[in-house]
Every structure is written in structure tokens, then in C-alpha cells.
Amino acid sequence: MKIGSFVVSLLLIASIVSAQNAPKENSLLWEISGKGLTRPSYLFGTIHLICPADFLLSDSLKNAVSKTRQLALEIDMDDPGLMGAMTKTMFMADGKTLQGILTEKQYTQLSQFYKDSLGMDIISFGRAKPFMMMGPMFNKILGCEPQSYEISLMGLAVKQKSEVIGLETIEEQMAIFDTIPYNRQAEMLLTMIEKLPETKSEFHDLVELYKKQDLQSLYNLTLKSEFGMDGQDEVMLFQRNQNWIKRIDKIVHEKPTFIAVGAAHLGGEKGVIALLRKDGFKIRAVGR
Template sequence: MLCLFCAIARAQVPTENSLLWEITGPGLSKPSYLFGTIHLICPTDFSLSDSLKSTLSRTQQVALEMDMDDPGMMAGMMKTMNMAAGNELKKLVTEQEYQRLDRFFKDSVHVGLAMFERAKPFVLMGPLFSSVLDCQPESYEMRLVEMAGKQKSEVIGIETLEEQMAIFDTIPYKDQAKMLLTLIDSLPSARKEFKTLVALYKAQNINELYRMTLKSEFGMEGNEEVMLFARNRKWVPRIGRIATEKPTFFAVGAAHLGGEKGVIALLRKEGYRVRAMK
């Protein structure tokens, strides 16, 4: 029975290299679609296929991880970005480490750490990505919001901003600060890793992308359950409910798609047919 269970679990794992998937099955009168994004990427590596544009035009709404079209998003971010219980970055690192971080932010982001003193350290990773990418990055999510607006499709979120920001209260703040220091101290390694991730993304190899993301020392290692697996389990029933209401174009980080605990495998376990598209 155990061997049979393992075989069934493996059978649900996607084997095709694709970022775009069609969802059909129980309760769905029309297909919905699932697309794997990479949240930030250099413009030279950014592309939207004709197939993606075509499937988007056949849907009535776009569902991102969060509602990026919400006019209250910035105000919500300001309310949820700070650490709990009056924590401050200076309490999480040594004075020397703090000075190193402050100097790096001033040199790279042109802003000192004072305005981010109480922010969850993971929030500070965002501004540093320009240093890792060495370019002014493009966003798939924002481009999809733009395209949805042109075809008058509603943009919604699979989870709320509050839910996403609460994740960073479950990971010890000191661990987050350590990841921040690791990133600025290992920029050549970070650039090399991200270059490999981009190559896998462009090759649409979601399983290898998933495996490499789990091993990354710049954020995921040791945090797989809260950042990937638990969210995938939470998302699947929501995806099913949203797709039942109207044909939807879902777009989530590509690392959420692959593996036995990924969104595709979980949707298949619920009886949905999830088919790779080119």
C-alpha cells in the first residue's frame, strides 16, 4: 500500500517543462489557466509568449498571489511591514553588522537603514534585488495587471497582504537578519545563483527550479514549510473556488508549481486535469 501511495503521489508531479498550464475538471464550465512567474527579472530576459496572451484573453479575471491592483495596498504594507513587540534591527545584529548593512544600503539603495529600523528584515531583501540583478528589473505581475486592465478583467489576490506579511512573523527575525547579511556578503554567489534560476525559468524547467529554490541560502532553506508548502495547501481550495466562479488566469511564483507538494500536484490530487501548454 505504501508503494502504491508513493507511485500515485509521483504520478501527480508535473514532468513537462512548461510555465503555462490549463486547468479543467470538477465544477469548471470553462478552462482556467496557471502561470509560473519570476517576481523580478532583467528586461533582456523578460518575455510574454503569444500562448500566454491568448489564454489571458480567454479569461475574465486575473488572480495573483496578492491583489496588486488594490489601491490600498501601499497603506496595508505600511501597517504590516514592521516587526512585532517593538523589535528593531539594531537588536538583531551586532553594531559592526548594522554599520555594514547601513553602509551597503546607502551605497546601493541610496537610503539609510533608519527609515527601515523596525521593518521585518525580509522586507529589506526587496530593495537589494537591484544589486543582485545589476539592472532595473521588470515584473511579470505588474505587466499582467496592465494587460488585465486593457481587457477590463478584474485583478484579485489568492491570499491577502496580511496573510503574506504574517509569514515573516513565523520565521525568527534574527534568522531573517542573518539572511540579509549573507546576501550582502555573498553578492557574487547570489548573482551566480540567480543567473542559474533565470536560465531554468527561461527553459521552463519548473521541477529543477523548485529543487534549486529549496536549496537557496538566500531565503528558502529551512523555511520551505511556511513559505511554500503551507501556502500551496491553502491556495488549492481557493483556486478551485475562484475558477468555479469564472474562468481565471492564475499567476504565482514558478517555485510553487513543481514537486509533490506543488500546486500542480495538489490540484491533480483534487481531481483537476492540469495540462501543460506551449
């Protein structure tokens, strides 16, 4: 009984410590210090696509970038071999095709939507993994020509001659999608189309939370979304967060680094901020 009580107490203490490491402040920009660093690095939560009217590169963000000597994104978007690597990993295995994994009715529905709403023929996606088809839909969902924080940050890095690196390879990132069966990926795509008003509403809510810099609510919405994680949060979020910590530890000790990853990766007890704190770093909110 005493041993059992002791174990329960340890688990409770571990849970409390873990919760204390999770970020509580509303902020997208964080300073990384401690653990022997002579100069701080910075961590920023992005939203991969956003309308220009909602896009902001603040003075505090630009100032943080100027204090660093390299930019770390989820993948190295400056790599000249990126497109070639994407081409190799974008197709379904075993010769499977979109038409082969969908019913005739589903294929017709998808084909009609892309033709009428996006002006595209889905024949060009023939063997592509269904997730690859979500990209062209974002203009329709957002109602604008979206802007990218990653590309804008790369522009700032190039101006100050900072190196651009990735926390993972495109092969590692694409392998994540392979954990979700192709037919399930296609069903998620069809759900987004069938529930387009709800999809638009959810993305609007996501953008509003992002503008408020509310990491915890962004994290919660991402986990419960029927258009996103689909129960794959362990692989698509938590496991990647854990993989990044050793890589972040290494690069920030090499040179001051501005790290930019999707904002959903920052919040929660298994988020990058909590994991870095657990690893011995001091993480301080700077504000966007």
C-alpha cells in the same frame, strides 16, 4: 505481519500516485479543465523580478489571458488598500529595531553596504522587518532595473476589464515571514551581502532555469538555496500551496481565471499542479 505489509503497500502506492501527479513537462503555462468546468482556466508560473532582456509575454500567454475573465495573483495588487495594509504589517513587534537586533559590527556593515551600493540610509528601515530590506537589493543582484510579470499581467487584465483578485491577503503573506525570527532574517540579509558573487550567480541560474521553463529544477534550486527558504519550505511553500487549492477550486468554478504565482509553487509532489490533479482537475501543459 500481513497488516504491516498492507500498510507499507498502501504508502508505496500513495507515493507513486503522488509522484505521477507532479509535472514532468517543461512549461510555465498550464490549462486547467475537468471537474465540471465548462470553460478552462490557466495557471502560470512567474518569476517576481527579472531583467527586461529576459522578460517575455508570449503570444500563447496573451491568448490564455484573453480567454479568461479574472486574474488571480498571490495577493490582490490592484487593491487600493494594499499599501495601507503593508504599512501596518511591515514593522517588527514589541518596538524592536534593526539596530537593536544586530551587533554594532553587523549594523555598521549593513549600513555601509546600503550607503555605498544602493545610495540609501538604513535609518529609514529602523523598525521594518529585515525581509523588507531585501527589495532594494534586487537591482544590485540582477544588475538591471527589474521588470515584473505580475504588473504586466495586471496591465493585460485592465485592458480587457478583467477583475484582479488575490489567493491570499497581504496579512496572510506577511505572517509567513513572522515565522522566521527577526535576527535570523537579518542574518540571511547579511549573508546575501557577504556572499554577493554567489548570490548573483544563484539568481542567474534561477533565471536561466526559468527561461528553459524547467519547473522541477527551479523547485529543487529554491529548496536548497541558502538565500531563500532557510528551512522554512513547509510554511513558505507547501502550506501556502495547500491553502490555495480550495480557493482556486472556488474561483475557477465562478468564472474562467488566469492564475499567476511564483514558478517554485508549481513543481514537485506538493506543488500546485500535483495538488490540483489530486483534487480532480485535469492539468495540461500549454507552453509559455
